[in-house]
Amino acid sequence: MSSESPLWENPLRDSADRRVPRIAGPSGLVIFGVTGDLARRKLLPAVYDLANRGLLPAGFSLIGYGRRDWTKEEFEAEVLDAVRDRVRTPWRQAVWEQLAAGIQFVKGDFVTDSAFDDLAAMTRRMDEERGTGGNWAYYLxxxxxxxSEVCNQLERSGLADSTDGWKRVVIEKxxxxxEDSATELNRIVNSVFPESSVFRIDHYLGKETVQNILVLRFANQMFEPLFSSGYIDHVQITMAEDIGLGGRAGYYDGIGAARDVMQNHLLQLLALVAMDEPVTFSPDELKAEKLKVLKATRPVGPFAQTTARGQYTAGWQGSEYVPGLREEEGFDPASTTETYAAATFEINSRRWAGVPFHLRTGKRLGRRVTEIALVFKDAPHQSFSPEQTEAQKSNVLVIRVQPDEGVLLRFGSKVPGSAMDVRDVNMDFSYSEAFTEQSPEAYERLILDALLDEASLFPTNEEVEESWRILDPVLNYWATAGRPEDYESGTWGPSGADRMLSRHGRKWRRP
Structure with a gap:
């Protein structure tokens, strides 16, 4: 299709019929915190790309809410500056002009009644002028x-009233x-919005490769029987970053790697890998199967041997010498907040009994990568001699989530020649090489799904609470365990992480 068409390229088509795009109906989006980094880098470019793909209605409206004293024109210029260099689709002036016609800005904080009254008046005006039909998503x-302040103000001002059109709230992690604080937050949000109208963003679930886990498992007979304790020795789920805290020291201190990544992203990946096949792929059926897995999951002790945490020190990150955590501006040198976290979990189910799930995440590691590695058990009987197989390791199925999205299968093969020697080879599938379609950015998919009331990729309140229930014992132990270990920037974490696996003769996979 020509790039002049608004549907120039649309990977977000309905799965039942890829000729039919999933186009949002009359609606608008209010972004609270629109002046922040997330809005500028991800949310605003995603809105433009959705419009450019022809997936937003002609009258779509975007309202920014913040403390800046901006006019519509000034905010419009800020949006243009934010999206022009970050969009993933070709720039089309006609699309921008149509989108810009529906852009507005409301000045206010989160506690002033009059500001939310102004916002309510603006949404009513857009309903009349743009035909949004009273359908609004509020992105927090x-x-x-x-x-709690925003939700209470949305209720007080009538912005949460769904009598005329739907109202939904989208919440960032x-x-x-x-667990206790999550339960309280759920109570506050659900007192204003029913759970069916609450969309908790986990942008990892919007990634193409994460969703391909379901296809890999349930559309291919060759793989699904292997996802069980009969064949899998252990599972490693890794999210590694090569960056440090940068300017986020104030935010990060007191949160740490486990709360920031393991509780949400990694446990969600665990649930998708370990869940049983749903009856259908409807949101309710998917959530039911994920929740069954999370309820059966618990951390494995003793935590002194089955977990590890660390803080990065100065070192070489590629060709650059970078400072250590305690030298980062704004970070308390006495802080025990971890930048590396690893823990072992088990799932008490017939499918996964006895299979440890090792989860790890960290900053300033060897490279940026997110992957799931299912390490197979060795063959119960080996006809080959040890000398013939000394170059062979365990079979591994690796699902690469980012940056080089794809699937890798490592298995043994005969080395050419007269001898019967076995060596590992890789069978490697790459999204970028196999498909001409461009994968959508995760926030594109998730924003569109919120507008379409498609909740498959959004964790429920029960999933959030269960995830905290799983992780809390580890966090409570770490709170009394002294300082995290040091690890040098550019390496793969503290030595305690290696000891976690070596006690059972295992090693972390080097991505």
Missing amino acids: SVPPQYF PFGHD
Whole structure:
């Protein structure tokens, strides 16, 4: 299709018929915290790309809410500056002009009644002028301590009233810092919005490769029987970053790698890998199967041997010498907040009994990568001699989530020649090489799904609370265990992480 068409390229088509695009109906989006980094880097470019793909209605409206004293024209210029260099689709002036006609800005904080009254008046005006039909999604790109204030103001001002059109709230992580706080936040949000109207963003679930886990498992007979304790020795789920805290020291201190990544992203990946096949792929059926897995999951002790945490020190990150955590501006040198976290979990089910799931995440590691590695058991009987197989390791199925999205299968093959020697080879599938379609950015998919009331990729309140229930014992132990270990920037974490696996003769996979 020509790039002049608004449907120039649309990977977000309905799965039942890829000729039919999933186009949002009359609707608008209000972004609280629109002046923040997330809005500028991700949310605003995603809105433009959705419009450019022809997936937003002609009258779509975007309202920014913040403390800046901006006019419509000034905010429009800010949006243009934010999206022009970050969009993933070709720039089309006609699309921008149509989108810009529906852009407005409301000045206010999170506690002033009059500001939310102004916002309510603006949405009513857009309903009349743009035909949004009273359908509004409220994106809370704000710190968690403001969730209750915003929700209470949305209720007081009538903005949460769904009598005329639907109202939905989209919430960014972190959602709580432990099970009790998450339960309280859920209570506050659900007192204003029913659970069916609450969309908790986990952008990892919007990634193409994460969703391909379901296809890999349930559309291919060759793989699904292997996802069980009969064949899998252990599972490693890794999210590694090569960056440090940068300017986020104030936010990060007191949160740490486990709360920031393990509680949400990694446990969600665990649930998708370990869940049983749903009856259908409807949101309710998917959530039911994920929740069954999370309820059966618990951390494995003793935590002194089955977990590890660390803080990065100065070192070489590629060709650059970078400072250590305690030298980062704004970070308390006495802080025990971890930048590396690893823990072992088990799932008490017939499918996964006895299979440890090792989860790890960290900053300033060897490279940026997110992957799931299912390490197979060795063959119960080996006809080959040890000398013939000394170059062979365990079979591994690796699902690469980012940055090189794809699937890798490692298995043994005969080395050419007269001898019967076995060596590992890789069978490697890459999204970028196999498909001409461009994978959509995760926030594109998730924003569109919120407008379409498609909740498959959004964790429920029960999932959030269960995830905290799983992780809290580890966090409570770490709170009394002294300082995290040091690890040098550019390496793969503290030595305690290696000891976690070596006690059972295992090693972390080097991505």
